[in-house]
Amino acid sequence: MENVLRYYEFSEFFQDESETFEGKEISYTSLNSEHFLIFTKESNTYDLYVSKYSSEKEIGKKPPQILELLMKNYDKSIPEHRVILRKYLY
Template identity: 70%
Template sequence: MENVFKYYEFSAFFKDNSGTFQGDEISFSELNEQHFLIFEKNKSTYNLYISKYTSKEYIGKEPPEILELLVSNYDKSIPEHRIILKKYLY
């Protein structure tokens, strides 16, 4: 998974303090000024979300305006999971 995070330029993982992700660690990639892809790390699984925030400074500090789960238990070996990620980043 580290290669996925580096390739798509996701931030380093940090603890969510907004209550949105139950204190799990999150990492994000910026789509534009208000829309972000977020990976939530829950033990050994990763969930991928698309979200909307007023600014990236609010990620992990306040709940998002919009949050939609794209992939539960992301697995880079599953083509459908990779396609969903590429759909948003290219």
């Protein structure tokens, strides 16, 4: 999973303080100035979301304006999971 995060330039994981992600650790990458992909991490389970914030500084501090779960239990070995991630990033 670290290779996926590094390849797509996700941030380091940090603690969500907004309570949006139930206190899980989160990592994000920018799609544009207001839209972001976010991975949550709990143990070895990763969920992928697309979100909208007014600014990157709000991520993990305030609830997003829009949040949609794209995939529960992301697994890089499953082709469909990789396709969903690439769909948003390319």
